[in-house]
Amino acid sequence: MKKAVIINLSPRKTGTSMMLANRCQTFLSSRDYQAEILHLYPNLKNLNPLLVAINDAQTIIMxxxxxxxxxxxxTVYFLEELEKNQDVLHGQxxxxIIQGGMPYVHTHESGLNMLELFAGDYDLSYKGGFVIGMGAMLNGQPLDKLLNGKKVEHGFGLFLENVAKQEISQPNLYHHAQLRMPGLVYYLMAKMMNRRIDKQRREKGIGDQAKSPYENL
Structure with a gap:
């Protein structure tokens, strides 16, 4: 049986990243994989469970x-620690998979580029990724709740098929699924999100005049 390790890079054990990790696990388990989900943040002080799982797996999904x-x-710290433990990297x-608040995908692709550069320098085979815009607005809800949910569901399904077959997944899958809107709509969405952030700051007592925590560093 093939083995895959799915690493949740989010500090949250619930939410959109974990929803996507669960999707990966369920799909791969149906394709004769032993798929395990591990969380980065609870293991930051002792990465051994992640290193062991990576060593045993044929496929790694971040x-x-x-x-x-x-x-x-x-995540950068984790990659630096992997560089120090290169013996667990042997061509996997x-x-x-990266998801963010902005609806367009180009602002999030640099995360995938970082993984590709790392794989190129060490003994890993980078096979592509998937970018999802407006992931923060989902807050763990299914992908079909997105405005472009049907396209994202279709593209993500094709991406998972690539993973199961250990094939390269092309960027056009998530570029095609990207939500396309007039610039005015993006502007109004940004205004709405900024208002929400301001409201959350006020609720937590963080005002515009609050002293910066970095002033004395």
Missing amino acids: VGPCYIDTYPAD GLYG
Whole structure:
């Protein structure tokens, strides 16, 4: 039986990244895979469970949110630790899934590019990825809740087929699924999201005059 390890790069054990990780596990399990989900953040102080799983797997899938144009910062730490433990890397297929708040995909692709560059420098075979816009708005709900849900569902299904067959997945799958809207709609969406962020800041007591936590660093 083939083995796949799915690594949740999000600090959350619920939410959109975990929903996608569960989708991967369910699909691969139906295709004669032993698919295991592991979480990065609870293992940051001891990465051995992840290293062992990576060593045993033929396929690695990294799933996470886009924080400021790429995966969370601890993903970079994780890759640096993998570089120190290169003995667990022996040609496995590496796939990436990244989802973010922006509806267009180009702002999130740099996360996949980072994985591709890492795989090229070490003994991994980068086989593509999938980008999902507006993932933050889903908050763990199924993909069909997106405005472009049908296209994303179709593209993601084809991506999973590529993973199951250990084939390269092409970027056109997620580019074709991207939500396309007039610029004015993007502007109004940005205004709405900024208002929501401001409201959340006020609810948590974070005002515009709050002292920066970085001033004394």
